[in-house]
Amino acid sequence: MAPILQVKNLSKAYGGLIAVNDVSFEVERGEILSVIGPNGAGKSTIFKLISSFVKPTRGEVLFEGERISGLAPHIVARKGVVRTFQETTIFKGLTARDSVVVAHHLRSRANLIDYYLNTAAARRDEDEFGRSSDEILEFLGLGEVKNEIAGNLPQGHLRALGIAIGLAANPKVLLLDEPFAGMNHDETRRAIEMTRAVRERGVTLLLVEHDIAAVMRISDRIAVINFGSKIAEGKPAEIQSNDKVIEAYLGVEDESIGI
Amino acid sequence: MEQVIVNGLYLGAQYALIALGLTLIFALMNVLNFAHGQMYVIGGFLVYEIYGRMHWPFVVALFAAAATLAVIGGLLERFLFRTVIRRSLREESTMLLAAGVAYFLDAAILLLFGEKQHGVPKIVRGVFVSDNLIIPYDRVLVACLAILFIVAFVLMMQFTKPGRAMRAMAQDRVAAQLMGVPVEFYSLVGFALGAMLAGLVGGLLVTITGVNSGIGGPISIKAFTMVMIGGAGVVGGAILGGFILGMLESVGLSVLHSYGDITYLAIFVSLLIFLSIRPNGLMGKPWG
Amino acid sequence: MRPTAQALFAAVFAFVLLVIVPWAIRVTHHDDFYYTLSSVALLAIASGGVWLTFYIGRINIGQGAYALIGGYASAIFVVKAGLSFWIAMPLAGVVCALVSVAIGLPILRLRGVYFAMVTLVLTEVARLSALALPITNGAMGITEIPPPGPLGLFGFNLLPSFASFANRNQAFYFLCVVMMMLCFAALYRLVNSRVGRLFAALRQNEDLASSMGLNVPALRVLAYAISSFLGGVGGAIFAAIAQSVYPSSFTVADSINFMLNCFLGGLGYVFGPMLGTLVLYFGWDLLFQAGQYQLLIYSGVMIILMLVLPNGLLSLRFSRKKGA
Numbered sequence: 001m002a003p004i005l006q007v008k009n010l011s012k013a014y015g016g017l018i019a020v021n022d023v024s025f026e027v028e029r030g031e032i033l034s035v036i037g038p039n040g041a042g043k044s045t046i047f048k049l050i051s052s053f054v055k056p057t058r059g060e061v062l063f064e065g066e067r068i069s070g071l072a073p074h075i076v077a078r079k080g081v082v083r084t085f086q087e088t089t090i091f092k093g094l095t096a097r098d099s100v101v102v103a104h105h106l107r108s109r110a111n112l113i114d115y116y117l118n119t120a121a122a123r124r125d126e127d128e129f130g131r132s133s134d135e136i137l138e139f140l141g142l143g144e145v146k147n148e149i150a151g152n153l154p155q156g157h158l159r160a161l162g163i164a165i166g167l168a169a170n171p172k173v174l175l176l177d178e179p180f181a182g183m184n185h186d187e188t189r190r191a192i193e194m195t196r197a198v199r200e201r202g203v204t205l206l207l208v209e210h211d212i213a214a215v216m217r218i219s220d221r222i223a224v225i226n227f228g229s230k231i232a233e234g235k236p237a238e239i240q241s242n243d244k245v246i247e248a249y250l251g252v253e254d255e256s257i258g259i
Numbered sequence: 260m261e262q263v264i265v266n267g268l269y270l271g272a273q274y275a276l277i278a279l280g281l282t283l284i285f286a287l288m289n290v291l292n293f294a295h296g297q298m299y300v301i302g303g304f305l306v307y308e309i310y311g312r313m314h315w316p317f318v319v320a321l322f323a324a325a326a327t328l329a330v331i332g333g334l335l336e337r338f339l340f341r342t343v344i345r346r347s348l349r350e351e352s353t354m355l356l357a358a359g360v361a362y363f364l365d366a367a368i369l370l371l372f373g374e375k376q377h378g379v380p381k382i383v384r385g386v387f388v389s390d391n392l393i394i395p396y397d398r399v400l401v402a403c404l405a406i407l408f409i410v411a412f413v414l415m416m417q418f419t420k421p422g423r424a425m426r427a428m429a430q431d432r433v434a435a436q437l438m439g440v441p442v443e444f445y446s447l448v449g450f451a452l453g454a455m456l457a458g459l460v461g462g463l464l465v466t467i468t469g470v471n472s473g474i475g476g477p478i479s480i481k482a483f484t485m486v487m488i489g490g491a492g493v494v495g496g497a498i499l500g501g502f503i504l505g506m507l508e509s510v511g512l513s514v515l516h517s518y519g520d521i522t523y524l525a526i527f528v529s530l531l532i533f534l535s536i537r538p539n540g541l542m543g544k545p546w547g
Numbered sequence: 548m549r550p551t552a553q554a555l556f557a558a559v560f561a562f563v564l565l566v567i568v569p570w571a572i573r574v575t576h577h578d579d580f581y582y583t584l585s586s587v588a589l590l591a592i593a594s595g596g597v598w599l600t601f602y603i604g605r606i607n608i609g610q611g612a613y614a615l616i617g618g619y620a621s622a623i624f625v626v627k628a629g630l631s632f633w634i635a636m637p638l639a640g641v642v643c644a645l646v647s648v649a650i651g652l653p654i655l656r657l658r659g660v661y662f663a664m665v666t667l668v669l670t671e672v673a674r675l676s677a678l679a680l681p682i683t684n685g686a687m688g689i690t691e692i693p694p695p696g697p698l699g700l701f702g703f704n705l706l707p708s709f710a711s712f713a714n715r716n717q718a719f720y721f722l723c724v725v726m727m728m729l730c731f732a733a734l735y736r737l738v739n740s741r742v743g744r745l746f747a748a749l750r751q752n753e754d755l756a757s758s759m760g761l762n763v764p765a766l767r768v769l770a771y772a773i774s775s776f777l778g779g780v781g782g783a784i785f786a787a788i789a790q791s792v793y794p795s796s797f798t799v800a801d802s803i804n805f806m807l808n809c810f811l812g813g814l815g816y817v818f819g820p821m822l823g824t825l826v827l828y829f830g831w832d833l834l835f836q837a838g839q840y841q842l843l844i845y846s847g848v849m850i851i852l853m854l855v856l857p858n859g860l861l862s863l864r865f866s867r868k869k870g871a
Contacts, residue, residue, distance in 0.1 A: 534653070
């Protein structure tokens, strides 16, 4: 089967500064692929390029064979490529459940006028979204805190809420932005389990991550970026023994490689 | 043609100084100071009282105006803005406060100085005349003083300790605080400095155009316009925006003269179009 | 609030405005109150619009522009095109909504103080345009606008011509109050529907909202268009009451006041703008006795209110409730 996501010769320059240089890789349906690299390597630019929050200077991103780069972010999300944000960017003022219900917007069949008049179609949507939200929140272990204001939740719950909001949009590919950043050992273990469970739901996952140890445990394949270019791609074991990767990481910080 | 350019430069120097004060307060505290124009008017009236009516030297009057405004600015920051920023759930609340302060100062100005237009004796007499250029000497002097103040301000921001601290705060208030910058103190200093700049320009321009109690609001709008052109919260942007607006106004008044009073309409409409292409102005940073 | 409580509250509110207030005015012979209260109602409608832009996270100091456009549009429709006021009024709202879509598409990309400054300039643009354009008749404005004619629907005569009323101020009062209740009921429904929740999501985080598939630019413009529609309707009725409209009918000061009404009432509450407008307008009127100190006291009180209640008047009630 064709890859679900193809990144082809992607480049992005800010002024004279080249953040991403001719990067290509493919994501197979149902796999977990991680993009890693030292700080400032261009990972987050790649992330923004795929979710179309930033337009590429050259190259393109294809989803199910169709070009998605250059489209508005909400269109890309509608097609099934949904990104999450780090915990600082959630709907702070809404309850956890309301955030997830709002995130179901993509699935709605009723239009805004239906919502305004609260027609049968709108109520049907609303009931369905409520049920689905409860299910997702339960699935990610947020059932207990679903009526809390999101801004008051602790870190670990916020990460899960971010993923819950992403899942609500019914993604085919879910892009996770540094899902393990700033987590301790236990939290990381739980986040890994959560990520695997999401994959079991049939969602393809693309991670952008700094924490190599976690990535090694969870990924099917890994692409390594340094100075904006891809320097390696392969299974975790191959990456682990790749000289270029070790050099790139050792050059920056020693402890990260402690696998 | 030369006349238009010279007029533009003269206006631009004043405007840049006005915009600097506004942008400084905005950069440091994220407060849009609606009362900036009123501060300008107070500066004008103080110079009128001291130099125009009490006949003290102009320099003394200008200095007194600057010092008074600095004190007013400092008091406003310490007792009003600081409190509201701390207590409010939304940062927009400072805009309400600033609007309230603008109204209050407007009322106070009206009560203290009346509604008549006032002028002062010229600080230097004489007019420079050549083939296609007529400039009164007092305008030359005022423009030079304005440019001097701008240069002094920029040097202060670049090379002194308070200047560096304030620049750090404008970049990232939290980070600056972590680095040990006393942000509350420098908010006060910045606000006082911003108010002082407004008072300085008011004091300078009263010698040319006079002053009346109703021009505070329009001056504020001009200041907003300049800051939008150049980019909010950026020193270079404020200076650039000031000179651009001065030039536009000068060109507009001479070119569009025959169509009636549409210079400002044309400027505002082009500003809207410009901002829809470059939302952050010429030098502004992206907004988040 | 439960639906029955809501309906009860609305009924009491309508009863007070439509029966008690007119009765009180008749008993006390304060006929001028009709005009004052009509103005409050219209300003509240326009402020309600501003409130909605706040709701999506934009500081709107440009509502004066739309009130002015609405006033001129309805005046032109009535005087130059001979349309009935009852058609001209909603049409003026639509004109404003359309203008706001054209302007909003680019400028709604701006945030924070930037958006606020641009909207402030917008009010000046409207005023200067009214001065410069031929159709608005320059500084002379449009005067002698006839009062609203009869209102008919499907051959039924719902209302006779306003010219036939003995007490025209009273007729306008009923018009304004009914319009205000309609507008705020619509606004209340909007905010409490799912559309409102989408707007709230926008205010909280536009990037996240768009990553969930929300068409953020379109929703923003929708909210802004509704807001401007309300501004236009308010301006249109204002022109009808005053029977005239000038470039200075709505200025930057009005735009700022609309914003203040929202702030004072409290940005978290739909009915905040109504309360804020009432308090500010009456506060201003009462201070008339203070003569030359009017503005000084008014702004002084405003500053003190900001210090004591930085989150609006209605926050008082709500925080007490929380404490109890």
